[in-house]
Amino acid sequence: MTQTTANRRRFMQVIGATGAVAVAGCLGNDADASENSTESEDEEGLPAAKAVDADRIARDPTDIPGPVDWNEPREHDITLETERVTAEIEPGVTFEYMTFGGQVPGPMVRVRQGDTVNLTFDVPDDMNIDMHNVDFHAVYGPGGGADATTLAPGDDPTQISFTAEYAGAFIYHCAVPNMDQHISSGMFGSILVEPEDGLPEVDHEFYLGQHEIYTDGEVGEEGHHGFDFDAMKKEEPTYVVFNGQAYGFTEDGVGPMEANTGETARVYFANGGPNLLSSLHPIGNVWSNYYRDGDLLSEPDKNIETAPIAPGTTAAGEMEFPVPGPVKIVDHALSRVVHKGALAVVDVAGEENPDVYDGDP
Known part of the structure; x- marks a missing residue:
């Protein structure tokens, strides 16, 4: 697929066929020439796409724990395992992602305010080449848990325990020194701390x-x-x-x-x-x-x-x-x-x- 073809396909996806007909003339040959010149500047080109480790990197958006249906604090035993995954950003384009659980974003954690989370964090040697940890924005504690969860590949799994003291929807992410690269490569997810009275029902x-x-x-x-x-x-x-x-x-x-x-x-x-x-x-x-x-x-x-x-x-x-x-x-x-x-x-x-x-x- 050429870059020009890809961009025109995306343009059609966004505005629909009718809109595309109305404004196609505004793109003209200048846009095509610009895109093709950018492509031709890369004389060496990229290495061939790699074999993928997963059919898809994208987590199913319906892969969410069910709503809170309990009225008293309870404990949750949760394991987060990091995994480096080669997958497609789009067809024919491969990239090495860093993930929690093999997909992006990491699995959603869902608890009730006042619940206790017992977290096991693991960086298996056969699935990682980098040091990782996890910072939960829902945690009172050093680094949101990052200080205690920093592991090199092959280190023994580590455990932390925390109480979900405050309600809200929060992010979690890898927080090693080069955290920007790790997050860009897929190492983030959400923890949902429902209020004690829960959330309104939706379909x-x-x-x-x-x-x-x-x-x-x-x-x-x-x-x-x-x-x-x-x-x-x-x-x-x-x-x-x-x-x-x-x-x-x-x-x-x-x-x-x-x-x-x-x-x-x-x-x-x-x-x-x-x-x-x-x-x-x-x-x-x-x-x-x-x-x-x-x-x-x-x-x-x-x-x-x-x-x-x-x-x-x-x-x-x-x-x-x-x-x-x-x-x-x-x-x-x-x-x-x-x-x-x-x-x-x-x-x-x-x-x-x-x-x-x-x-x-």
Whole structure:
């Protein structure tokens, strides 16, 4: 796939065929020439794509523990295992990810305020080449647990125990000295500490994590992409993706998320970063209830169109679905959508509702 072909395909995904026809002339030959000249500058090219360790790096957005249904504090025994994984950012483009549990983001941890978490942290020698640890933003303690969990590959697993003292949606991430590289490579996830009274019931819950990937190749350039430290220092990512994969939850990826008209959904959204703010927007919808910065105790904000989420933050937003059709979840820094991969789709099925929306009156 050439870079030009990849960019035009992404452009069609984002705005749809009708919009593409209307503005295709604005791209013109100049855009094509620019893209092709960028590609031709890389005379040596990338090494061939590597064999992958996993069919997909993107964690299933429905892979979420069930809502809290207990009323007294309890203990949770949780194991986090780190794993280096070679997988595709997009077809034909491989990259070596660093992960908690083999996918991006790491598994969601879900507890109730006042619960105790007994964490076992492991860095197996056969799955890692780097030192790792974990910093939970939901933990009172040195480094959010990072000080006590720092391990080299092959070290004996370590254990910590903590009480979830404060409610909210929080991020966790690797926090070794070169944490920016590790987070960019996939080492982040979310811990949800539900308030004692729980959260309002919804029909669907989805779990997404945004991060930047800095590589030594161009977007769409087939082959194996290495990590580019200079690009990271300049905060110039090759890709900005959800759950480790460019356009993963679209028809061209593993498929969209699904819902029906009349239902509600809550999206837990972790911005791993490590550097860029996300401007989270559902195209064709709003966040009817928005839990800014993971605050689950205050009254949620209402009908928010675009929500800024700082790196190192988990937020939550709810949507209603009165009409069918695709709802496109994007970072509204739109070059990241059109060119870099920051797009996921919720495919809403059901009967048309012309009282709310009529596309052909």
